[in-house]
Amino acid sequence: MPPDAGRATEQVARQSYGKLIAFLAARSRDVPAAEDALSDALASALRVWPERGVPANPEAWLLVAARRNLMQAARRRTVEANAQTTISVALEEAEEHMNEASNSVFPDERLKLLFACTHPAIDSSVHTALMLQTILGIEARTIARAFVVSAEAMSQRLVRAKVKIRDAGIPFTIPSRPALPGRLTAVLSAIYAAYGLGWDGLDGEEAHHSLAGEAIWLGRALLTVLPDEPEAIGLVSLMLYCEARRSARRDSAGRYVPLDEQDPAGWDATMIAEANALLRKAGSFNRFGPYQCQAAIQSVHAARRVSGTTDWQALTTLYAALLTMKPTLGARVAQAAVIGRALSPAEGLTLLDKVDPRAVIAYQPYWAVRAFLLARAGDDAAAADAYLTAIGLSDSPAVRDFLASRLEQVRQASPG
Template sequence: MDRTAQARRAADAVARRSYGKLVAFLAAAMHDVAAAEDALSEAFATALADWPRNGCPANPEAWLLTVARRKGIDRFRRHRNGEAAAVQLRILAEIEESAVAEGDDAAIPDRRLALLFACAHPAIDAGIRAPLMLQAVLGLDAKAIAAAFLASPEAMGKRLGRAKQKIRQAGIPFAVPARDELAGRLDGVLEAIYAAFAEGWSDPGGTDAIRRDLTAEALFLARLVAGMLPQEPEALGLLACMLHAEARRSARRTTAGDYVPLAEQDVARWDAAMIDDAEALLLRASRLGRIGRYQLEAALQSAHVERCRSGRTDWTPEVQLYDALLVLSDSPVVALNRALAIAELQGPQAALEIMDALAADGRLVDYQPYWAARAALLARTHACHDARHAFDIAIGLAADPAVRRFLQGRQAALPG
């Protein structure tokens, strides 16, 4: 491998591993998320020019942070003046290079949690808080974030830009707020972590390095929040939900890489210790006496585990949990999953009637699981022509080749 390829590979690895940590550290000093992102982007560009000539540094995170700090200082000098700029320049200049010039990146203070809560400040529109966290802390681009929130990339990009401008103009502090201020911000932080985990979860085989690292990062942040707030049941519930899902990762693919739906998974391949940890967290959360969305999500995961392990065929517990979750979330995705649970309880026709009503929600038009679920239900009612059409759409929308092959197999099995 030539030195240019080595440098790019090293830069990509740092971006996956430490992007959020570096942005959070810089943003805390600059009080400007966009400026921190720009400075770090310039530092990466400098690295791709410098590292092929001089070799990759022993501590690339520290190298990038030092260069980004200097880029930030240059940017402030060019574009800002007055007392406020002087204060920011002094803060940037006082960042201890010696703290990150030696050793490993553990020397860099981790400000990600502070950045998460800054993005969840009441001055930021509630609807953009979670997307802003996904971009600022986890490095997702506007297109990926838009897909996660069923929005257009153009609209999402504009909203993210306005939110970053608001942080700078309002002088929002980059710090974990006092306990009496947490209630108004915690929901947004948890939503962002869950969305990040879901994005990483879309690569069940762990073949996409970016998504694999995203899952690990989301679990790290969830543990961080739950550890900091052990009396917040929703923080515990979110971590329990994520651990339940992660425990099944190895069972979602055969050794040949083929997709395996939940009902057909080998429960022996589930991570029993991780499931036990999830159950313990869910029990702790329930004892705090404040039910919420993530506890219900975790309870649903727990019910699925119990049903698959025991062979229970009655889906009443799942439907009841989905009923409660739909009241709290009013989410079309929850409504879709509820319809699938009702199909097991009342039959596919009852579920299709619900899905017909859901079709009016424009957010589901390009939602691949909607069309896959609709195709499977239509097949169960022997509406083969309509099922084949729904399968065509689901296959076209499937980004995962293994899921695409699975759907093609189910479509090919239709009579006629």
């Protein structure tokens, strides 16, 4: 019985989407055309593979099909002769790569596409979203939820950015070394945002684990270009610390387990060791930045695997440093949670009260932390209200179930 064609197509699309788009777009200089060509190739696979069987190298099959789709689309368009020749030559080169070896290995151009997506000519507000869709294949509506905008608005922004890449002739190249530092912030932000989506997707195990893995791959690829850039090293360290805990985030029954209740024996010691080494290397350059600081925070948590305890005072110091460098809403809420544990729930709540109420209306971590601190302070009624809000804002069924169990605890403790 042949393999399930639908599942095989979905798997290769998830694993190879960015690599295929990057290879095609780097040669055609047209991201929307590359996306359309690959989309048609995937549709063809769903028609053909059930009849003929899944090919030995699905990625190669899709690249050849997408290349032909690009050629046909180019021929249908009325373009200048020299432009037609340019795209034809570029796409013939793509097919030659497919015929060079039986295993059809072709270059991974995602890092080049990443720098194209974060080019200064493109509005900086769309850099991360563009990378998430173009390189990782995340749908516009999913990105829109992460950025708290409508799916229609996000789709329009992404279309405009892709057209800008084509019409402005933005190069698909890794910038020269003198220009790299100025482009680095946008690239690191985009990679970390991708990892964050993979990390948060607790209930989409396979897909989100793959997304997190792709983000780590991009971080490692960046280190091959910038081996002595401490913030790039710090970002990879940060992602590895977090990834080391992935399997411990659920118990044997699949229930969500918060960090301070996880069994450190379930953390990946090898991954933690690599993260430790990278963090030490980053620190050797004496240029401390926010990604190194966040990695240092995670290293404190990781140390519980050896010491059995959490150094809350060290976390307090590190969060204070992080907020001087990058005062994001997430950092403020995390600092309040740490202060609430290290000092007192009241002091943690005081920090939460200083956050702009408009910024936290739909920010689930704020309400979860607030509920936790209120419960520790003995205000069970207010804690219950905060837990209800946090539950309503949670996308993950596992997290909702966890918060619901906490809600039930405070309700049972409340005299009312």
